[in-house]
Amino acid sequence: MADPHPPTSTSLCCCRKPLPVPGRPGADAARARRPHPGSARCPLVDVASASNFQSFQLNHFHLDLRLNFTLKEMTGWLVLDLFPIQPGIDTLVLDTHPSLLIHSIDCKMPGSTQLDRPVSLTYRVDPFTDYGSSLNISLPGVVVQRGKGFQITLRFTTTDGPATWWLDPPLTCGQSQPLVFTLGHSVSNRSFFPCFDTPAVKSTYSATVRVPEGVMVLMSATRSSYSKPDRVFHFSMQYPVPAYLVALVAGELKHVDVGPRSRVWAEPCLLSCALNKLGGSVERWLAVAEDLFGPYPWGRYDIVFLPPSFPIVAMENPCLTFIISSILESRDFLLIDVIHEISHGWFGNAVTNATWEDMWLSEGLATYAQRRITTLAYGEAFTCLETRFRLDALHRQLRLLGDDSPVSKLQVTFEPGVNPSTLMNLFTYEKGFCFASYLCKLCGDVSRFDAFLRVTYISQFKFSSVVAEDLIELFLDFFPALKEEGAAHREGLEFDRWLGGLGAPLYEPDLSAGGVLTRPVHQLCDLWADPAPDPNALAAFDLSTWTSFQTVLFLDRMLDRCPLPHEVMEGLSGAYSRLLASQSAEVQIRWLQMVVRSNYPPEIPAVRSFLHKHTSRMYTVPLYEDLVAGVMKCVAMETYSQTQGRLHPNLRRSLQQIIFQSPNPAPSPPPNPSPFPFPPSNPSPLYMRRDKFSQRHSPCCIHHATSIIQHVSSYSHGYDRLQRGSMSGNQR
Structure with missing residues (x-):
């Protein structure tokens, strides 16, 4: 079961800090001073966000949207429940995008009632990067009062931004009805709604969506109610999530149950195939994952299969995984992709990388978890075959890019203006997996490492955002003998070298099975x-x-x-x-x-x-x-x-x-x-x-690794930021 008492505040955000050295005092004191899970106050900087998220705690937000398939627009409003956490702040800065039209912004004063009129606020939109803009909202002094929360309401229209994909009927599988979906990873959701578009900030959210007759709406949340006469859907996400995990899909969608807490959604023409491929399997995979890493945190695990125009393979939206329908043709690739997205329920969604530089915390650990699940479900030989296939690809990529390629680092540093999607590549997944496997090897037994992830890492950081050093410090504290012997500083295998070193993984697991x-x-x-x-x-x-x-x-x-x-x-x-x-x-x-x-x-x-x-x-x-x-x-x-x-x-x-x-x-x-x-x-x-x-x-394409090509279009996470492309905010 999911945690019945989830935190409702923003995520844990930690500053960069050196790895602990054996015998050096102060590590425990430093941890005691670290913000607790749910805290928003931290020195963290996200150069991909224009927002001043460090100055406010976002407790909750509500979206109210009306979908217009004819105009290909979403109109509505956003309500932010905010709490100031730094003194003297007179401006709220949110991430937005040129394709998102702001109509008005007003504020409900601290202590005001429903009968009190909101105060209209002034704002301006400034350029930020080619994948977004900054929305600067002036706050009167009476609004930002220490110890008191306030509400901001923004009325807006989404047009043709990179997060929103409107498909005419010929682009769908059934070719009879239009469909729309959103895709926020990494930094595209700022074109869906104004937000703190950084993984460092998490909050709960709710949504109301109004649609034409015959349209089904799904979101990365639980549907709380539906009014058929008004064609209004209501959703609620009771656990904190970052902005990039807010997702919506609407169209001619039907469902079939494939387990006690899972159903598959798709256009009617795909349902029988999806049921045939997944019936009974999803619950089995969830049960294996829970045995390894503890209760599934999100309640439901549903899947929606999207048309071939879906620009990526899959996206791990909480409660509702998005997967491209083309993958239904291959049972082996389908099961790997679904199990990988299930693994994100713990690694990436529940415990999230606080910065885009640490994306490997999500993808590397999810890949480790995926392979633990497939080992138990399908045997070690199958898992080793799939791993060999991926690591072969990693080495091919490295030969194309060169051993000194900066994108081969786990903890990638990027400059202001660089889209985080361009930094995601096979190293994020496979080098991250190899580092997790090395930590597992240091433990001496895979069950001990699984126990660390389950009872300590996930338990302590669930619904929070962390950096790599948080994982490493927790690991060394959980295994004090490794800390005492200086495992983090073994020559040639130093943890700092794992995180910041170029080239191939320093260790690869035994795949002889x-x-x-x-x-x-x-x-x-x-x-x-x-x-x-x-x-x-x-x-x-x-x-x-x-x-x-x-x-x-x-x-x-x-x-x-x-x-x-x-x-x-x-x-x-x-x-x-x-x-x-x-x-x-x-x-x-x-x-x-x-x-x-x-x-x-x-x-x-x-x-x-x-x-x-x-x-x-x-x-x-x-x-x-x-x-x-x-x-x-x-x-x-x-x-x-x-x-x-x-x-x-x-x-x-x-x-x-x-x-x-x-x-x-x-x-x-x-x-x-x-x-x-x-x-x-x-x-x-x-x-x-x-x-x-x-x-x-993508700024760097694996097909042409010898030349850097800037493209005008671009998931999203752009799946292949490095290889075959990136879905970043400048794609449109």
Whole structure:
């Protein structure tokens, strides 16, 4: 069960502090002086936020919205319950966005009643960055009284900001009704509503949403009531969440229960498939997670499957995970993605990184938790196979970027004006996972580390926001023997080096248990290294019995060798093309990238067919980039002209830039020798799938790691800030 008495104030925010040194006094005293969970007063600075969140405690906010699908607007108001915590403050500064139109702002004075008229406040909007603006609200002295709270009401309209995605019927799965959803990670929700857009601030919230007839509304909260005559939905989130986890989706959505506390929502045409893939599994995964990390904190765990225009793979909104419907094609990838988002219920949502520089606290620990769950649910071999697949991708990425790439740090430092989404990459997930695995190894037993996470880390910091040093200090206090022996300062494995060092992880867990699944992949790759492989030896490998991760690992290794000779492609096509065409898009796109990179004409019709069927960014962008980089630009232009009407406007702009505005040369060879049998080339799409956002636009794109490209468009977390793209606030 969820905590019946949740805190209602903002999160714990801690300043940067050096790691404790054995024998150095004062660590306990420093902890005693640290703000308690729920405190908002701290010296923390978030350069991605224009707000003065350090000066106020946000206890609660309420959204009242009316959705207009014709105008593609949301109009309404926002009520903030604030408490001043610093003296002499005469201005409230919130994060906003040029696409968000402010109509008026007023204030209810401390001690006023319902009959008292609110006071109109003056305000101005100033530029901040290309992903947002600052809303400066002047506060009369009688408003900001020490020890007294007050209410601010803002009336506004959202237009075409980066957080809000309006889909016309042709862009939905059913193609009959429009749909809208919001996506706030990392810093896009400032275009949804004015807010303290920083993970350091958490509060409870409620919402009222008015919609046209026949529209279902869901939010990252519990639906408290629905008035059918008025078509008004009411929601309540009783646990503190940061602004980026406030989410909404509205459209023709139906549901089916898949467990006692879980249901799947989707357009009607998807429901039976979703039930078939997830029925009974979600509760099993939740139960395993609870055995490991304690009671699930959020009450319900529902899932909504969104159309292919959804720009990322999945988003861990509390109570309601958003997942792209394309993933339903692959059981293995679906279960990994859902389990990863379940893990965020503890790591990322309940305990949140206080700064975007520490995103690994969310993604790295969630990846660790995900793999603990899959180990217990599906065995160690399966988990090791999936981990090997991801770590291979990490090393490919590192070879493309170079060992000295600043984005390879766990605790990334970014300058004012840089969108936090551009800093999220495979290192956030996999290097963070490796550090968690190293801490687990120091404990001597995985159950001891799980116990630390459950009874100490989650228990102490639940519904708070923390920095890396909080985790480390708590860890060393929980294991005093490690603290005494100086485990944080072991030569070559120093915790400071883990957090701030460049390059590959300093430690990787033992994955030998996955050998039973990875060994056949390596053997088949070795056979195809011969231009004329033995047909009898090849016949011993039946790919139809392989897991999806085995198949994509094989194709990834073959992609490393591209371009392949015509006779090799002919052999691969004859052996596998029919089988691969019947498998998921995750498998198909790898084979088709091999076709394009090797310039193998007999399979080009399959490339066209794939791009006609799949309109998701994660599947279209990599193939179009490969087509343009090679000798098949005419195929790209022809296919785009035939399919552009079914693509989301953001994706159309991306593809137009790829096809028409850039020569898009093939990437330079990696600077470092490959530890794999074949030299690497462009990474294929699932190398980046664990990164939340699978789209191309990012200040640094893995497909072109040798050149830094600034793009005008852009999750959101932009899943691939580094690799295939970022969904940041400047995307529109």
